[in-house]
Amino acid sequence: MRKGPGKITGEALRHVFAKPATISYPAGELVIDKNYRGRINFDASKCIGCKLCVRDCPANAITIDNLGTKEEKKMQLTLNYAHCIFCCQCVDSCNKDAISFEPNIELAGTSRKDMIVKL
Amino acid sequence: MAKNLVIPIGPQHPSLKEPACFTITLEGEKVVNAVVGTGYNHRGLEKACEARTFIQDLYIIERVCGICSHIHSTTFCQAVEELAGVEITRRAAYIRTIMAELERLHSHLLWLGIAGHEVGFDTLLMYSWRDRELVLDVLAALGGNRVNYGINTIGGVRRDVTPELIEQIRKVADIVEERNKYYIQLALSETTLAARLGGIGKLSHDDAIKFGAVGPVSRAAEVPDDIRVTDPYAAYDEVPVTAITDNHADVFGRTVVRVLEIMESVKMIRFCLDNLPEGDIVTKVPRKIPEGEVLIRTEAPRGEDAHYVRSNGTDKPDRVRVRAASEANWHGMKHMLEGDYLADVPIIIAAIDPCYSCTDRAIILDNHDTGEQSVTDWRSLREYSINWYKVRGIDTSKIKIAYSPLIF
Ligand code: SF4
Numbered sequence: 001m002r003k004g005p006g007k008i009t010g011e012a013l014r015h016v017f018a019k020p021a022t023i024s025y026p027a028g029e030l031v032i033d034k035n036y037r038g039r040i041n042f043d044a045s046k047c048i049g050c051k052l053c054v055r056d057c058p059a060n061a062i063t064i065d066n067l068g069t070k071e072e073k074k075m076q077l078t079l080n081y082a083h084c085i086f087c088c089q090c091v092d093s094c095n096k097d098a099i100s101f102e103p104n105i106e107l108a109g110t111s112r113k114d115m116i117v118k119l
Numbered sequence: 120m121a122k123n124l125v126i127p128i129g130p131q132h133p134s135l136k137e138p139a140c141f142t143i144t145l146e147g148e149k150v151v152n153a154v155v156g157t158g159y160n161h162r163g164l165e166k167a168c169e170a171r172t173f174i175q176d177l178y179i180i181e182r183v184c185g186i187c188s189h190i191h192s193t194t195f196c197q198a199v200e201e202l203a204g205v206e207i208t209r210r211a212a213y214i215r216t217i218m219a220e221l222e223r224l225h226s227h228l229l230w231l232g233i234a235g236h237e238v239g240f241d242t243l244l245m246y247s248w249r250d251r252e253l254v255l256d257v258l259a260a261l262g263g264n265r266v267n268y269g270i271n272t273i274g275g276v277r278r279d280v281t282p283e284l285i286e287q288i289r290k291v292a293d294i295v296e297e298r299n300k301y302y303i304q305l306a307l308s309e310t311t312l313a314a315r316l317g318g319i320g321k322l323s324h325d326d327a328i329k330f331g332a333v334g335p336v337s338r339a340a341e342v343p344d345d346i347r348v349t350d351p352y353a354a355y356d357e358v359p360v361t362a363i364t365d366n367h368a369d370v371f372g373r374t375v376v377r378v379l380e381i382m383e384s385v386k387m388i389r390f391c392l393d394n395l396p397e398g399d400i401v402t403k404v405p406r407k408i409p410e411g412e413v414l415i416r417t418e419a420p421r422g423e424d425a426h427y428v429r430s431n432g433t434d435k436p437d438r439v440r441v442r443a444a445s446e447a448n449w450h451g452m453k454h455m456l457e458g459d460y461l462a463d464v465p466i467i468i469a470a471i472d473p474c475y476s477c478t479d480r481a482i483i484l485d486n487h488d489t490g491e492q493s494v495t496d497w498r499s500l501r502e503y504s505i506n507w508y509k510v511r512g513i514d515t516s517k518i519k520i521a522y523s524p525l526i527f
């Protein structure tokens with residue numbers, strides 16, 4: 001490349017005819033990696049109520065309750081999505097594989113109350 | 120003689136989208152004095168760490184910086200592992216290194232764009248940020264998020280690299296290398312860029328040492344200071360690293376160092392992928408960390424990052440101290456700004472690739488006349504602002520602010 005001003009002109013002109021690098025969203029389809037940390041899922045039948053997830057959650061976003069009896073457990077996970085930072089430490093901390101995540105990031109709500117979900 | 124003019128730049132959006140105030144005294148158009156005022160965004164992260172367990176702290180530490188999140192969590196993990204006397208597996212060390220170099224790629228590409236933007240070369244901003252997006256995609260696939268990758272855990276890493284991911288990383292490395300060759304050519308041959316960046320924000324070899332500058336700022340002044348070379352961590356004892364230096368000692372030199380470092384990072388990523396050892400990715404570390412204190416240094420994209428961690432034998436740290444790279448680079452800023460033109464101030468500030476909130480601490484106000492000191496907490500600051508608006512006829516006290524029970 002010879003020294004001088006305007007060196008990027010050629011490249012810039014080429015891009016006038018190039019396909020856009022951006023994706024169309026929300027009109028188009030959202031392409032997201034399957035490993036992306038998003039929505040948290042809970043399998044109550046696997047949970048033993050050890051509360052390791054509650055202890056390790058950095059955002060204090062999880063509460064675990066037993067709605068059943070000691071013998072017949074009916075576990076419920078209450079998640080405050082407004083506090084959750086999607087670190088998935090809860091997924092790692094649970095030894096029983098009761099918590100999992102999926103790459104779903106379309107979780108916005110309009111009220112703080114809606115962000116508290118019972119799983 | 121005309122009186123000198125004092126211009127406050129900031130605290131809203133001074134060159135970068137973070138708060139800081141630069142009080143610039145001008146003689147004509149020349150800067151004769153500069154006062155760097157940071158401290159607008161103190162988040163109390165160190166204190167927050169002391170109130171939580173080591174595992175929870177991982178995610179706080181990762182949020183010290185939005186650009187070099189991985190290096191902060193690596194430094195913290197290394198500190199805790201050292202205290203616990205645990206050595207991570209080689210595979211984990213290699214994965215941490217791959218992440219760190221990918222992070223350097225995205226950070227330097229981001230900086231290149233910002234530098235272009237600051238000098239009115241927005242075409243460069245568009246191109247380099249487009250390329251950075253590829254790196255962010257691969258970081259997200261590897262870690263699980265674009266910014267806070269969350270790949271580190273105490274004792275290793277949380278996710279393994281699969282053969283498909285290796286292919287994806289290789290592809291991105293090839294594209295970035297190809298595009299970066301063009302940027303290097305551009306930086307070296309586009310005369311407007313060289314004329315705009317050359318000779319401004321000077322920090323000579325001796326001054327870089329005197330002010331304790333780190334990273335590309337010191338390396339652009341021929342100080343071969345790179346922790347990956349001088350004090351290797353993770354897999355840098357096996358990965359060949361060349362510390363890139365330059366002799367321009369100005370903003371142009373810092374640009375050259377960063378674009379050449381992108382090439383080095385690509386080489387290192389390829390080396391790690393070619394020589395990735397087999398084995399586990401995580402070693403078990405007890406929740407309670409033995410008593411002791413440790414200081415760990417790593418090389419962030421902006422320079423040396425240092426973390427001090429003290430444990431008292433419980434599952435929570437007794438003290439955490441974070442010395443982000445930008446904190447070291449602020450000290451030379453006054454010197455870099457003085458003598459240059461006002462129009463060059465934004466790019467000189469941006470050239471150290473500063474992070475404001477990473478470096479912000481509580482501000483203590485010193486009264487020069489009485490010697491009194493005062494610290495204002497969040498609540499009294501809010502009260503002050505409500506009163507400030509009230510006397511001007513605006514009542515802001517009705518605005519509800521959600522208090523997090525964790526902080527207040
Ligand atoms: S860690 Fe797993 S098993 Fe234990 S309480 Fe949480 S979800 Fe249930």
Ligand code: SF4
Pocket residue numbers: 040056057058059060061062079083084085086087088089090091
């Ligand atoms: S993803 Fe992280 S923040 Fe969210 S609930 Fe799980 S541990 Fe807590």
